[in-house]
Amino acid sequence: MITDFTKMDYLESGNQRQQRAHVLLTKYLILEKLKDFSPLLAGTIPIEIDIDGSDLDIICEVKDEDFFLETIRLSQLIPPGIHSKVEKIKIKGEKSIVINFNLEEFPIEIFGQDKPTTQQNAYRHMIAEYTILQEKGEEFKQQIIELKKKGIKTEPAFGVLLNLENPYEDLLKF
Template sequence: MLTDCCHLGTDKTAAPAAVFPSVLASGAGGSPNWRRLDYLAHGNPRQRSAHALLMSGVWDTLQSQCQDMALVSTVAIGLDKPGSDLDLICQHPDPASLGARLCAQGWQGSEQSKEVWVLEQTRRGPDGQEWPLELYVTPSPIETLHGWRHLSLMATLLEHFGHDFYQAVLRLRRDANLKGEAAICQLLDLPGDPYLALLTLEEVDLAPIVWQAAPLTHHSRFENTLSMPRIS
């Protein structure tokens, strides 16, 4: 049994096999560590498939060329759907040089800005499943990037609000074809650009906040029984 993994909620409220690595299990507090992959091997079929692909040489090859690296895909928290990318972030002091090197290794990439390269590739894993990979290369520390911060927030929200919230997010992902950030912001009535709106929850104390699915509708209720924080 892994000592650095935790399930979302309890066995009754957990998102099915949506496990993620966290120092919370040790009682020390903190946030998930998306540099790890071992938890995927203990997850649902798609998580195990992603793990098999990444461990078939993809992860080690990239890790040997990056200063720091993480998987920040929704597969990490069980919110992926067929066709979802495996989103990877890489810290490198010279994105252009690494980008050119990876293009020579079969990736397709382009410079997004002076300090950002985005590279893509589709790979077939040992189980025959094809996965699109997207690699974001930047000299910035990976824990400061939106991909890391968004995934950490989504994991926290799933753990806090429980199984019904997880299922509601997953329905919006699959039925309305929404990104995870957009689905969560819709359920929590967060206006504006969902990629920015979600980050407003980083400083919010979730403890007194409850979420309930509104019966017979696609809407929800986001309530704080003490005082509703300003999150817009």
């Protein structure tokens, strides 16, 4: 069965960490507070290749950074007393905003760009990785997890096992 990562219900019946992520996202109303920005959970937790310390990557479509930051502030998405870090960066010339903070056992990264979330590289990489994992099976998945435990980031780990010259670009071709 193919998972629809645009709907969060798969987390409820997922592995323990996915279920805990679902509880946290629901408890703090994170996706509801970000609803104006088409939030999606991307990264390793949805495709079950996360390791201890993996974060919840929430990607958003952000047309107006000031409105985005004000929405987060007014909604108290980040509870009072929780330290957060906000960065405005450029990735391949595209303006991006990154907000990092911790809630309970999860590091959280909220990432925004002025493009639909399903067209952002984080989501596209996750879908490509999911497809590869489905094709290659459990042993391949465990090899990815082992590489990640050794400190290799996700895309480079796929690059190592698939002999990809530039994994960040090459994964987008899958």
